[in-house]
Amino acid sequence: MSTTLRENPVEQFLRTDRMPHIWCPGCGIGTSVNCFARAVLECGIDLDKLCIVSGIGCTGRVAGYLRLDSFHTTHGRAIPFATGLKLANPDLHVVVYSGDGDLAAIGGNHLIHAARRNIDITVICVNNFNYGMTGGQVAPTTHHEKVATTTPYGDPEYPFNLPDLAASCGAVFVARWTTYHVVQLTKTLVKALNKKGFSFVEILAPCPTLYLRRNKLGTSVDLMKYFKEKSVIKHGANTKEVGLETYDKEIIVGEFVDIDKPDYLDNYNEIMKKRLGDKFQPWGR
Amino acid sequence: MAEAAAKKRKFRGVVVIKPERCKGCEICVSFCPTGAISMSTKFNSKGYHYPEFSNPDKCTGCGLCGMYCPDFAIYGYREKIEE
Numbered sequence: 001m002s003t004t005l006r007e008n009p010v011e012q013f014l015r016t017d018r019m020p021h022i023w024c025p026g027c028g029i030g031t032s033v034n035c036f037a038r039a040v041l042e043c044g045i046d047l048d049k050l051c052i053v054s055g056i057g058c059t060g061r062v063a064g065y066l067r068l069d070s071f072h073t074t075h076g077r078a079i080p081f082a083t084g085l086k087l088a089n090p091d092l093h094v095v096v097y098s099g100d101g102d103l104a105a106i107g108g109n110h111l112i113h114a115a116r117r118n119i120d121i122t123v124i125c126v127n128n129f130n131y132g133m134t135g136g137q138v139a140p141t142t143h144h145e146k147v148a149t150t151t152p153y154g155d156p157e158y159p160f161n162l163p164d165l166a167a168s169c170g171a172v173f174v175a176r177w178t179t180y181h182v183v184q185l186t187k188t189l190v191k192a193l194n195k196k197g198f199s200f201v202e203i204l205a206p207c208p209t210l211y212l213r214r215n216k217l218g219t220s221v222d223l224m225k226y227f228k229e230k231s232v233i234k235h236g237a238n239t240k241e242v243g244l245e246t247y248d249k250e251i252i253v254g255e256f257v258d259i260d261k262p263d264y265l266d267n268y269n270e271i272m273k274k275r276l277g278d279k280f281q282p283w284g285r
Numbered sequence: 286m287a288e289a290a291a292k293k294r295k296f297r298g299v300v301v302i303k304p305e306r307c308k309g310c311e312i313c314v315s316f317c318p319t320g321a322i323s324m325s326t327k328f329n330s331k332g333y334h335y336p337e338f339s340n341p342d343k344c345t346g347c348g349l350c351g352m353y354c355p356d357f358a359i360y361g362y363r364e365k366i367e368e
Contacts, residue, residue, distance in 0.1 A: 005301050008351065008360040019306055020356060025333070026310035030355025038352070180316075182352040208310075221315045 013037040015067045022061060026220030028179035028205025029059050032126050033066070035182050036097070039189035040068075050093045053082040055102035058132040058207075062097045076106030079114045082121045090265055090284025093122070093193060100127040100141040104160050108140070115169035115198045120263045122192045123200045125162060128207035136210030143247040147214050161243035166200035167257045173199035174239065174257040179206065180227040181253060188255055197263045204251065215247075227251065296363045298344030302336055306358035309333035313350035313359050319343040322350060322359075 014037075023029050040050065052070040054063035055078035063070035073081040082094045096103070103111050103125045114121065130148050131137040138148035138155050141162065145154040167174045173195045177185040185203065192199040204227065206212060206220040217223060234242075235254040242252040262270070269282040300322060307329060314322055314336050321344035325337040336359060338344070344361065351360030 005299065006362055008301070008357065010351070010357055010360070014357060020308070020331075020358075023355060025308035025356075026312060027355055030357065031312075031353055034352055034354065034357065179353075182349070186352070219310075221311055224312060224316070 009041055010034055010037040013040065013067055015065055018065055021065055023058060024207075024209040026206060026208040027058070027132075028128065028203070028207075028220065029062065029126050031179040031182065032124070032185070032203045032205060033062055035186045036095075036124065036189055037066070039186045039193060042186065043190045043193050045093055045193060049091055051082075051085055051095065053078045053085065053094065053096050053098075055096075055098040055107060056133070057099040057102045058128070059097065059099035059126040060102060060133075076102055076108075076110065078102060079107055079110040079121070079123065083114060083117075083119050086119055086121055087265070090120075094120075095193070096121055096123045098123075098125065099132070100125055100129070100162070101131045101139045104140045104162060104165075112165065112169045115166050115171045115200070117264045118170055118172065118198050118261055118267075120196055120265065121198060122195070123166075123198070124189070124192075125200065125202045126205050127162065127202055128205045128211060129159075130207060130211045132207050132210055136207075136214060141244075142211075144245050146211075146247060148211075149214075158245050159243070161239070162202050163200070163242050163256050164239040166198075167239040170198070170261070171200045171257065172197035172259050172261050173201075173255075175200070175255040176202040176204070176242065176253050178204040178224075178227040178231055178251065178253060180224045180231070184233075184253075191255070191258075195258075197261055204253075217247075295366055296346060297366050298341070298346030298361055299364050300338045300341075300344060300350060300359065300361040302338065303358045304329045304335040305331075306356050307333055307335035308356050308358075309335060310355065311336075312353045312355065316353055317350055318347065319345060321345075 054060040056075040063072045086094045136149045206223040208220040231251040272280045321340045322336045323339045346363030348361045
C-alpha cells in the first residue's frame, strides 16, 4: 500500500463541492449516476458535446451533481427542453435524466411525442415507484395495492408499463435494468448513448425512506436482494409482457427493442430536399 | 497452502473509502462477492457507520463496491503486485 491511491474514475464527473448529496441513505439514484458516469467514460464522448437535462424531483437533482453541461428545467418539461437543444445544435449528445413522476406523469405527453417523432435523444428514467421529493405521493408507476401518502389504503390503479409505452410510440432502443444490475446497466447505457434515435432506459431503483418504509418492504438492501431474486433477463422480450402491475410479479429486465429508423432530422431534411431541391441546405448533417 | 496461494497472486485489490461521504446504507458490504469489507463500529461526523476494508487478502479488486455505492464514498481497483 505504499503507492499513491488512484482516484475514483467517477469523481471527475461530479461537482464534489456539493457532496454529500441530498439523496437518502440507500437511494438507487446515486447508483444509477455511478453507472451513467462510467458509461460516459467508456463510450468516450467529447464532454463538451454532452448535455444532461433534468426535470424536477429527486432524480432531477442529477443535473446539479454532474460536472457536465447540465440543465435543471421545469417539472415534466425536460424532454421539450432537450428537443429544442438537439434541434438547435444537432452536434450535441442530449441526455434526459429524470424520474418516473417527471417523465411519465406530468411529462407523459412529451415522452410519447418525442418517441413518436424519434428525436435523437437518450432518455434515462429512474423509476422509484412514487414521488420521492414531495413526500411519497402515488405515481403512475406505483404498484397495484401498494401504499403511498395519497393512497393510504392501497393504490387502486394499475401502473404504466413504461418500456411498452416507449416502444409502442416508436422508440428505437428500449431497455430496463434495476440498480442491482450495475454492470449490465453500464453496458446498456453505452449502447443507448451511441444509438441514433430516441432511446429509452428505465432503471428500477429503491426508495427506502418513502416507498419501502411505508409498505414495510425493508431497507434498500432488502429490495436490491429482491431485485436479484425476482428479475429475469430476457433480451428482446415482447414489451407487452414486461409490465409491473403488482409488486410480486417477476421483473423482466434486458434490452427489449433495438431497431434502426431514420430520426426526426433525417426525415425533415429529406422532405425539405424533396420540396425545395438544391435550394435547401441540410441542417445538422 | 494459503501462503502458496497468496504468493501466486499477481494482482491485489485496493478499496478506498471516504468516510465523510458515507450514509451507512450497507449496500457495498451486502453485495461484496468475497466479503472483503465490513461495517465499522466507528461513526463519521454525521453519525453513520461506514465500511472498513477489513479483509484485504480476500479482495479481488472487482470494483463492484464502487459501482454500487450511491454516495460515491467507496471504490475499488486492481493493482499489480510488484515483485
